[in-house]
Amino acid sequence: MQNHLESNVIRRVMVGTDRSETADQAVHWAAGFADRYDAELFVVQVVVPQYPSATEFGEAEQTRAAADNNELAHFARQVAGDRGHARVVIDADPALAIVRAAEQEAVDVLVVGNFGMAGRKEFLLGNIPNRISHSAHCTVIIVNTAHSTGEHASDSVRAHLSNDTSPFEPPLVARATHIAAVMAKHGLTELFGQSNEPDMSIRRQRAKGLRAALEELGPIFSKLGQMLSTRPDLLPVEYIEELALLQSRVPPMTESEVVRVSEQELGVPWEDVFKSIDPKPLAAGTIAQVHRATLESGDLVVVKVQRPTARADIEQDLALLEVFAEKVGKRPALNQVIDMEAVFKHLSTSLYRELDFRQEADNIGRMQAVLADYDRLAVPRVHRDLSTSRLLVMEEIQGIPIKQAPAGPERIQAARQLLESYYKQIIVDGFFHADPHPGNLMWWKDCIYFLDFGMVGEVGADLREHLLLMLMALWQEDAGFLTDVTLMMTSAVNTSDLDVASFQREIGEVMAKYRTASLAEMQIGPLLQEMSAVSLRHGVPLPASLTLATKALAQVQLATAELDPALDPYDVAGKYLMRLMVKRMGTALNPKTFVYQSQKLKVRVLRVVEAVENLVGVRPGGPKLVVNFRANSLEDIVRHTGRRLTLGLIAAASVLTSGLTATSTVVAEWVPITFGVVAGLLTLGLVIDLLRGR
Template sequence: MQRVVVATDRSKTAERAVAWAAELAARYESELVLLQVILSNGDVDLAEAESSLHELAREIAGERGRAVVRMHADPPQAIVDLAEDEGADVLVVGNAGMSGRKEFLLGNVPNRISHNARCTVVIVNTTDGMTQPLITLSEGDEDTKVEGELFERATRIGRIIGRYGLAERAEGQTLSTAERAKRMREALEQLGPTFAKLGQILSTRPGLLPHEFVEELAHLQDKVPPLTQAEVVEVMEQELQVPWEDVFESIDPEPLAAGTIGQVHRARLEDGDRVVVKVQRPTAREEIFRDLGLLELFAEKAASRPALRELIDIPVLAANLSESLRRELDFRQEASNIERMREVLEPYDGLDVPRLYSELTTRRLLVMEEIQGVPIRDAPESEERKEAARQLLEAYYRQVLQDGFFHADPHPGNLLWWNDKVYFLDLGMVGEVEPRLRELILLLLLAFLREDAHFLAEVMLMLSDEQAPDVDMEALEGDFAEFIARFRGEGSLGDIDIGGMLEEMADIGARHRIQLPAALALSGKAFGQMQIAVAALDPGLDAFSVIGNFLLRGVGERLRDVSDPQKLFYEAQKLKVRVGRLLESVERMTGARPGGRMQVEFIGSREIEAAITRTGRRLVIAAALAAGAVAWLASTAARSGKR
């Protein structure tokens, strides 16, 4: 921190802000600039005022102190402009005028300054005789070092956000949405892993950001200088507790990848096995925990703002971010993801994950087999390649709709072709879908197949984490009808964007202020990436056929599940409880009183209605899936026959 600027009107309360700024500047040996703006309608000797203020600056800061006095009709704006001219790292102001009559008389000067300034602003509490800044730095306190680091980090964050976020106004130009999105991505990349991860999470929240921002944030990249070979070896030996030569024959000094959390190198074990090692950056944990501390402070403040809470639950977002990053900091979690994905892919002989060396894997070190393959688009033309494409598509439906565990970043760069198989790499980012959400996503797909906009709208409401406020069902249904009309009618993978379908469904829900699970948008995004990979392997693959066959097999499994009388009785008991809950929900939604008359109409075949009576909810869903799958296959076959 090089320069601290403090605004003063030479009043007693302003003296407290000046004293706090002087203490801050002394702590960091920064230059202290006292700033005074005088209204231009008075008879004031400007030179005399500046001389007096300069003496005060030298008195409290010595050679590091100086003063600037200006005459201006709009003091708050003048303070902002002068702070920028002076290159302020921190601008300190008192809180006079933030409450009571002065808030209206002065137009809330501190808030205006805080809103418009392009650097970090500290508002010091000077109105009650206490000098209480936004971030306190107390002498002799065990937390002084931590608080100082937080303040220093907050200052850097403010500078970067100001440089990217307010550059448009400074340059006097109007930027496109795409350009603003690009600047946001660049700022997040500079801010490091915590904010890069925040950008990734925001990009999966439908309706929160414009489409251009979501697309740009998908390209977030780590931009850090690589660790030296000595730093890599030091971490490895700390984790292994032995000299690296006892385990490895050699380590390639050139990194395969260098990120803000980890760095990846090729290596060879003593027994000759070729492996890749992922080493955690020594400073990653400390840097991430520091940023999480700042975000938690922000989340506490944001939680008190109802308008912002309605748009997005900031405390929940911060908690999700914290959990995600803490998991990424423990490489044993990624190792667990690899083994779990191996189980998920077991039915598919054309898909695999690298072998894991569990005995060499720790919290900060991950060792796995080197996949010596080629990008999937460079795989040799063969029947194995086409079959792998089919398996990849089906496996993703299985991951999301059956197992509830999926690779959340399956872009072609994370897939390699080797020994007639597609290998999944980088299992650090995975998604999980709880059972209820799996069923509802499946219902979304079936409603789309049946071109049932009304049911799509109903399922969207069931997906909501919270009761949606005053949803216009007619408008929601109309949006889905338009959506179906645009997407239906084409059956080839190249023409139907399945991931885009799910993402747009989420966008429609968000436009109607329906809060949806993040897993829905994340799975839609992953489907979109997977589809690009599948198209690279086999552009002519018929997606409808693959999905239909998968659904039919799933129906068979569900029907076998309920064939046992004991299981059927158990499902019937669950149905009784769930119907009770359903009726309670309907009463809440419709305002119906308990005991009132309610008419329920079943729309569909008599067979389905009979199934409801005979077997309960699970068999009904199985029958619905069968009907939907058959309808899908029939419609696809009909379209194929016309071509």
């Protein structure tokens, strides 16, 4: 660097300052540098305007700037003598103002300090050295002013960013002691030490104590409580209701922290990627913070930046929770209230998933495919080349809350599509946005945009089939069949101590309550939530994924009710189910699918026949059931029953195949006729066999 500078004539040197102590260190360095080359020294200070220049306050700012110019000129002469000059500029962008000033004064070398440029907007001031080095047309020297003041760089940064930031994380033992003290303070030792209290008022009081303790323990524990509020299968209803009131009081990240994390993830100075970043966060959460920004291409985006200590904080508290679960989770009294093993597993899985923003990007891509058939629903575009595990860059949705959507056919169409899409998400795709509250649904370009994919849910194939049957039972108002399906979903069909009649009666009452409600109150989501509560009371809780799905469906129906109060959710569900069943029948009539399903049916029928033959002892070497009675031969009865069952199954299969092939346009006419004749002959044979056995 020195050889390069000495090979050129250096007549003018400029240095930027905001008159802070560390910035003045850069001025003294620049003065010494200018003196070495006998060059002129220009000290420039940029004042960021707070008010428009035409206003009274703006004029006052200009008056103060003139006074600052006199003071700065005096300071420049102190450090550089007659070669010192001063210049105060009023500009909203200090970096570009310094570059323009350097060009106007035709300076040869521009000096800036890497600290001491603190100002109103860290996104503009904190990265002035990087921005100037990319924009200036002269030589730029960045002076490390931290060492000039005798501070270690990291200590200087810490002191500059926040006076109340602790220089070290509390030890694990100290954190554990603090948690125990807070729990004792709020009376949670009673919760963990006594049996399940039958008095609802006492349970409510303890639930409030748990909520207060989680709020006092900080953002991470508040996040844990919010997650638990979505799991009524893990906690009693009193605790669920209290935890739903939890609020994360999280202080926003400093702007320099946002820049630091962004540059660590991007691998380049943030201004190489972003033209600007709004210093005011859109949202500040436990794990991340969101800002508006503009890319160098001009695209408007939002940037989700993970807190620097998020992973360490979560891992520390999860480690303590794991120890706690091992120590007290096996107590019978506690297990009556909380399933600690399930709680810890759910929390750790959910939190680690949220720490990886790449999963959220994948969720957005997956949801885009799910919503491809709906022209009134959309998701933001993700800039994957700029997104990492700790940084997510997405298209900015410049819309309005959905309740402010203008009246018109687009709004009505969007309401129906939004509700129908949730039936599709849950029943067909098994993947759904699990937090569709109004803040996560925006109206833009005549579409509803889904935001925030940190929380999604998945439903397995078997559960989706059961849920389809459940919705059909609701549609047809069949309480008996709805009870059967509910018990199938909970794998509790053979529960000996379950009062099935009482369970069915309560399910029927819930169904009747909602089916006779007014149109505005006719919501399937809340109905399913009440059914879940009934199941919990009877000791047959619905699967966790369905619990989350019903909550999401309840939220989305509230949103659709605001968009279109006249929308009948049962009508939407019924018509969608009919289209879905017709589509499935069409798929079944596909020749390839038909051949495959017929082979599956053939294998299953053969297995039934083999099972019956093994049971009655026809097959050699197989297990035999031999029971001797003096009056009747059980072996003959079983053999006859097996034969009749086989005839009935094959006849039923033939009838079904005949019906399916009769509606197809790609199958020859003789095929359904042949299957019909076979079905008739088998049915006739079964009737004759029954008459002979009487």
